[in-house]
Each structure stands twice: as structure tokens, then as C-alpha cells.
Amino acid sequence: MATLKEVKLKIAAVKKTKQITKAMNMVAASRLRSAQQRMEGFRPYAAKFEEVLGSLAQSSADDSNPLLVPRESIKTANVLLCTSDRGLCGGFNANLIEKAEELANTLADKGVAVSFTAFGKKGRDWLRREKRTMVEQHIGVMGGTIGFNIAATTGRDMVSSFLQGTYDEVLMVYAEFVGMSKQLPVVKQLLPIPPLEIADEQQVSDEEATYLPEHICEPSPEELLGEILPKSVDIQIYRALLETSASEHAARMLAMDNATKACNDMIESLTLAYNKARQSSITAELMDIVGGAEALKG
Amino acid sequence: MAEKTLKLEIVTPEKSVVSETARIVMAPAALGEFGVLPGHTPFMTNLKLGTVRYVDDGGKERLVFVSGGFAEALPNKVTILAESAERRREIDVDRAKAALERAEKRLASEDREGIDFVRARAALARAIMRIRMAESPRV
Numbered sequence A: 001m002a003t004l005k006e007v008k009l010k011i012a013a014v015k016k017t018k019q020i021t022k023a024m025n026m027v028a029a030s031r032l033r034s035a036q037q038r039m040e041g042f043r044p045y046a047a048k049f050e051e052v053l054g055s056l057a058q059s060s061a062d063d064s065n066p067l068l069v070p071r072e073s074i075k076t077a078n079v080l081l082c083t084s085d086r087g088l089c090g091g092f093n094a095n096l097i098e099k100a101e102e103l104a105n106t107l108a109d110k111g112v113a114v115s116f117t118a119f120g121k122k123g124r125d126w127l128r129r130e131k132r133t134m135v136e137q138h139i140g141v142m143g144g145t146i147g148f149n150i151a152a153t154t155g156r157d158m159v160s161s162f163l164q165g166t167y168d169e170v171l172m173v174y175a176e177f178v179g180m181s182k183q184l185p186v187v188k189q190l191l192p193i194p195p196l197e198i199a200d201e202q203q204v205s206d207e208e209a210t211y212l213p214e215h216i217c218e219p220s221p222e223e224l225l226g227e228i229l230p231k232s233v234d235i236q237i238y239r240a241l242l243e244t245s246a247s248e249h250a251a252r253m254l255a256m257d258n259a260t261k262a263c264n265d266m267i268e269s270l271t272l273a274y275n276k277a278r279q280s281s282i283t284a285e286l287m288d289i290v291g292g293a294e295a296l297k298g
Numbered sequence B: 001m002a003e004k005t006l007k008l009e010i011v012t013p014e015k016s017v018v019s020e021t022a023r024i025v026m027a028p029a030a031l032g033e034f035g036v037l038p039g040h041t042p043f044m045t046n047l048k049l050g051t052v053r054y055v056d057d058g059g060k061e062r063l064v065f066v067s068g069g070f071a072e073a074l075p076n077k078v079t080i081l082a083e084s085a086e087r088r089r090e091i092d093v094d095r096a097k098a099a100l101e102r103a104e105k106r107l108a109s110e111d112r113e114g115i116d117f118v119r120a121r122a123a124l125a126r127a128i129m130r131i132r133m134a135e136s137p138r139v
Helices: A002-059 A092-109 A121-129 A148-164 A197-205 A207-211 A221-297 B093-109 B114-135
Strands: A076-082 A113-119 A134-138 A169-179 A182-191 A216-218 B006-011 B016-029 B032-036 B043-047 B050-056 B061-074 B077-087
Touching: A002 A221, A002 B006, A002 B016, A002 B061, A002 B077, A076 A092, A076 A121, A076 A148, A076 A221, A092 A113, A092 A121, A092 A169, A092 A182, A092 A221, A113 A121, A121 A134, A134 A148, A148 A169, A148 A182, A148 A221, A148 B077, A169 A221, A182 A221, A221 B043, A221 B061, B016 B061, B016 B077, B032 B043, B050 B114, B061 B114, B093 B114
Parallel strands: A076 A113, A076 A169, A113 A134, A216 B043, B006 B077
Antiparallel strands: A169 A182, B006 B016, B016 B032, B016 B043, B016 B050, B043 B061, B050 B061, B061 B077
């Protein structure tokens, strides 16, 4: 009988777990929706910004800005590692961290001193565990309403450190939100700003670009570019944060969905085991009674 | 040059703040305030902290706070990309006052160098501008 009770308790426990995973799935779904809305809200700004940046880059000399010029030898690099604050989202953080480790190792092999800036608790914990250099950490940002000013502050810091020569390169590891069931950990170079030519070509092939008139710029295009380039860094960071955040919620949704399904399977097989045990105990009891009656008769 | 109105769009990274038609737009460029009427030559400039004023379709003057950004003027369209932007009625005066107090405290206590000082000064300017705008008389 003890096993019967144990199975019953186990079923109750799994049912409670299922309630939790189901609730977490729904919370993640609603957070994902708002994260996607934020991405939508950001898109017009980013699109317009790119257009402006492209047309400015066309009208000014290539290496007119120090942010565009790659360093001859790279001795120090900083990596912005975007992860989530919370767990229970499947392999999401593990994938990001793996990517970051790979990147750090290849850089270290080239003799580059790597330091990290952590966004999100999971990445920070990993950096601490591995005793890697961490210059700054931002906890409590990811997953919620991400303000633009955090990206702007980080962007400003990165740009000034790059210009001062503290870092020769700044990279980003974040999760690209490809779709509901696909989040891709990616590495992106932030500074020096990768060449803009590719964007230009795309723009020329675009129909819209042909109507883009020559602007009168005030101050000169070079000066405007100098103003706009540091902002493009902020925008890249902001986008990375938004993408990572949306990816986190999508990953959690999927993980919780799988967990709920696993709970269902478990409840099913446990119920089966319970019924079997119950039935066999009833059969045993019946046999006892029948046996007893037979004995009395005889 | 046949158009009589402009399409005005003010967008921030977080959302689109204004998307309306306007008869005239005045914006605070870094090199001085400029005004745009329909049919303006393509023009691009960076903005300083300040107020964008425009007259909407109904002839009413409207004010929008902007800080840090760019403006692009086309013959029939003005686009403003700002780091932050708020319509006058959306300004949170209490928050601005709190920010003002914080910035003043920081400016009074800290040494007059370093990035924090620069930031605090920028915050102070923003707070003052927001409060002044929110409390300015409506036309």
C-alpha cells in the first residue's frame, strides 16, 4: 500500500509543477509580446537612422573618422556579453556563454587581453566563476523594459575607451531573435565600426535611395558623421539588448512548453502505474477473501 | 512645391512621438534655430536640447521637448530623430523636478571634473528645459 500512496503523492507533485511551468509559459508569452512591441517601436528609428548614416557616409571621406579606422595591432578587446537575468529558459544562456568562451579563446590565442562587460546575471555569474576580467556589470536590465539610456551610457563609455586606446576592439555577443523557436547566438563587431560600404551598396540598389537627394548639411557632412557615428554604436547596443531580451522570453516559452508536455507524459505514465497497483491490490484482496471463503466451506 | 503642408515625424528609439501634418516646423539646430516651410530644400543638421515648435493642421501651435538628435528636412517631410522626445502635455513635471534636484546635489558635491560632472550638467539642462516648457503659457 505504501507504493500506492507514494505514486499518488508523486502525481500530485508533478501536477503542481505543471501548474508552475504553464504559468511561466504564459508569463513568458506576454513578456515576449511586449518585447516584440518594443522592437517594433524601435524599427522606424533604426531604419531612418541607417538611411541618414548611409547618405552621410557617401558624401564624406572614408577614413575621416577615427571610429571607422581599424587598429594595426589589437592588444585589448572588450566583449559585451548579453545574457538573461533569470534561468529556466533552456539552453539559452549556455549557448550564449559557449559563444563568448569560443570568442574569448580565439582572441586570447592571438595574444589579445580580453575583458568583459556583462549584461544579465547569468553571464556575470559565469564570468565570476571562470575568474575572467569583468569591467562592468548591468544586472536587472534584461528581460524588463529596457531604456535607451542604458545603451547610450554604455555606448558612450565604449566610444571614449576606444578613442583613448583602452580597447582596440569592442565586440558584442548576443542572441539574435530569428523566430519563436530559433534564437541565434551571434558575435558582432562594435568598434571600430565595420565598413559602411556594404550598407551603401544595398541602399543604391534600393529604389528609395535613388530619390534620396543631396542634402545641405549643417555643419559639414564630416562633422555630422562624427556626431552620428557614436550614436550608431548606442543603437547597435540597444538593438542587441532588445533582441536578447525577446530571445530570452521566446526561449523560456519553448522550454516551459516542453516542460509542461513532459509533465503531462509523466502524469499519464504515473496514473497508469497507480491504476495498475490499485487494481492488483484489489485483485489480491479478492483472492484473499475468496480463499478465506473456500477454506470456511471446506 | 505645390504642397501646403509638411509631414512631421518625431521618433525616439523607444517609440514614435509625433506623426502629423504641420504647416511650419521650427527646431533648435546645433548652429541655431531653423524653421521649415513646405518646399524646403533637402537639409540635414544635428539638434541641441530644446523645443520643437510646429503649427498643426488646425492652426494650433504645439511644443515638443527634444534632446539630442538629428533633423532631416525634405520638401514635404521633416523627420526628427531624437534620443528623447515628449509633447508638452506628456512631460512629467514631478520627475523633471526630482531630476533637477538630483543633478543640483551632484553638481554641488562632486569635483568639477570627470564624466559624472558632464552627465550631471546635461541632466540639469534637460530638467530645466522640461520644467520651463511644461510651465510655459499655452498659446
